[in-house]
Amino acid sequence: MHRGKALVGLLNNPVVPSIIKYAPNLVEYIDVIPDRLWYDFEHGEAIGGRFHRVVSAIEELKQCSKGRVLGGHGIGLSLPSAVPIDVAMVAEVASLARELNFEWYSEHLSMFLVSHGSVPNSQAGLGLPIAYDEESFDIIRSKLDVLKRALACDLLLENGAVFTPVPDTTFSEPEFLNRLYSELNCGTLLDLHNLYVGLLNGVLSPREYLEQLNPDCVHEIHLAGGDELAGFYTDSHSGLTPSEVWSWAYEFTPRFKNLRAIVFEFHESYFEKLGLKGIAAELERMHELAEAVASGAQLGHVS
């Protein structure tokens, strides 16, 4: 089987430009979190509007984007929440998407907003789990319609790190993602590290999950590392991708014929720990995977 090679890249953060400078050929794609490119003053009428862009970061990103593909990866819209979509934020996302030329846009299949507040997601990936049933599906469907009209690009939803799955649901998470794809043409951003988080915390079986997921759904993969907190394992984006996650990537990626990007996520506060060489080595390994998949080569996993 021969197909186009998936792009290899990074989730954008303030140290990504230095990685691009160090290893320009290893970064082909950048996942951009739009929420980190503005200050949201909510009631900002008196200071010139709600969203104040971080112009220096946007300009730096434009420099980095030369010869590369950019995609949006939002955290602020919280599509599964049973509250109206934030139309002003959608407009701001759309404006940035046009300016930065996002090829596609992803959000999380997790809940961050509730009617009287929000759940913080500043460091360790806390999004709340959702009930996989018709009601949630209908809410997401209507919000995806709004986003599609505003962005006019492919949309993806990412599986979250779940610590307390909602019991007694109509669908499993992969079944829900399959339905989003088959009925709404919404692809999957498959975070393999989040499956590892679920495995170590005893809430899911990654192999069962990956066997249930329609491989055609998967348009992007996220790799990452985490660490332990009080006997739990978290998606803190603090380390390199664990060996077991790599083994799933080697085994299952060849099935994902619509895969467009493989992305490594790390939080900038762990940059010193990971080091330029460490991140470059991770990117090289991702390229080897992408090239092997594209060429149809036999894949072997060496931990």
Added chain:
Amino acid sequence: MLVEFQQALADLVAAPELCRQIRANPSLLRQRYDLSQREYERLVAMVNQRGMALNCMLYRANRLAPLALNLPRFCRAMGARLGPLLSEYSMLHPNTNVHFYLEGERFGHFILAKISEGFDLEPRVKAIFDEEFSKIKLGLFATYTAI
């Protein structure tokens, strides 16, 4: 109602004490939220899952992160007194902003309000607070112009 289910879940991860109360007396959920039988049963099961402790820890860590980054010396100087302040602040402002200057500025105003209400800060700690809060305000002011 799904909106109530989601609110209850968010309230639980923000308040370990509420989790303890619900574990001891699940019917409190019905008193506080308009839930279907299925939603009620889901929440009772979730609050008893092992991972709820991690949800609560991550909520707390993520609320603390912007403050520890922008007011590091103040947070250290407060020591054990910081925890109750953070709980009170989180209850007062259940929404968060991914931008740390905004979160830091709001927390700074919260501390100022506490001081005006009589909260006692020794002069050394107050001086640290004033210095770090000034830096936050300067940083935030710079963002006003970056449209």
